[in-house]
Amino acid sequence: MESRKASLSFEKVNCGGCHGDIVCTDIVTKLRAAGCVFAEDEARLLISTARTPEDLDAMVDRRVAGLPLEHIIGWTEFCGLRIAVDPGVFVPRRRTEFLVRQAAALTRPGAVVVDLCCGSGALGAALAAAQERIELYSSDIDPAAVQCALRNVAATGGHVYEGDLYEPLPATLRGRVDILVANVPYVPTGMIRILPPEARIHEARVALDGGVDGLNVQRRVAAAAPDWLAPGGHLLIETSERQAKQTVEIFAHNGLIPQVAHSNELDATVVIGTRPACLSDTNGQ
Template identity: 55%
Template sequence: MAYDELVRRLRAAGCVFAEDEARLLLGAAEGDVLEGLVARRVAGEPLEYLLGWVDFAGVRVTVTSGVFIPRQRTAHLVELAAAALPAAGVAVDLCCGSGAIALAVLAQRPDAEVHAADVDPLSVACARENLTPVGGTVHLGDLDTPLPASLRGRVDVLVANVPYVPTAAIALMPAESRDHEPRGLVDGGTDGLEVVRRLAARAPRWLAPAGRVLVETGAAQAAVAADAFARAGLAAGVHHDDERGATVVSGTMPS
């Protein structure tokens, strides 16, 4: 299939970055295999599932169908986490999905001890594929419940990209996300902050003195999320990256 023809087909299907996608698909397959991938993309399946990977925050992350696809705005969360880690620090990535955040943090801070956890077995399998070769440890279970007790009071940075889309807003999401990523990966409850509140209540038991918890939210949710951290006894802060359209709320343990 010629590049120009592929670009036309992708653009007609509504792919905003048709030129970039065409180059990636042509590099991934040819012949009937390529035609099959193009047909799936034109039907709305996310490009990342077709390729089996995504470039995120400077690392290539394996992504399998049914696992949350890391968004580029979440690189802001990675930067804040890596900057907050002390030398040979301990980092935990909850609701880890593919393990993208943990993998990117390890790339920047290879001296860190990194753990990740997710309740979804598909996500845990994907995260292990990404993290085990670089020394990360992945646990299966709900939020912090599978973490080893030895981490209590030792975590320097606890990062979580939890589901934070309000239930009623899911219908307004782009079709490729709404129709192909499982609802449980994005549904944060009535106001989008149900999991954030659970995390805020549990974070202090794991954080080291002056340790930080970092979570991505929508800009309009930040004040409520910050209040949840403050109610848990943490010093709350809000961090915006206007270029990426990213908002991160932090909570810092007293030292």
């Protein structure tokens, strides 16, 4: 899990009231012993979230036991937004902010935006914040994720549907989607066992497992994308640098014009597929 560094030396901060410096130091020590790399930052978040000393003790115990910090405090920061994250729901990673940046650069006012495998709804919420006048539709197969996404996109006027990929979306969207973002699971099944316990144990497997080569869901998304995209519309998928060549081939096989964007800073790779404005743009495909 990616963490944020603390901006304060927490052992020197008075946490106020019933906690005090000693308790702060105790929390940091416990978190460090449990393997939390940025213990000071996590301590700050736990203390600011806890309502009572007893609540704080329970939250620290849960973190020491290995629960993701985001599931304990109930939110994560993503693209400058506070995104609600419920227990079991996939926690949006910082690298995925690169996918949002790429999509935002292509999004125009009034665009129809679809977020498949939306999880917490973070991508759609971030795109709505970046370009206020969009028509947003999100879907996920996980009921817990859908309930979480509803809270995160409610203020945008967006819609959230429960179901498998495109299946629950309104049929009226076919051929009208300008931006289709899909942070689909892309971890090969055999690699799930070596993921950090926070992901492997506490996030829904359906949000992680991409099949034998990690590309099963990508294939399904790309195969149907031309039916949903408007002419000139774009499909953006996060993938790994190692898988990018195959993702490009999948896009091209389905008539999309692919290009790859990469961020060294975030170690993030995004493949962008564009539906040709006319059939001649595909060179006969």
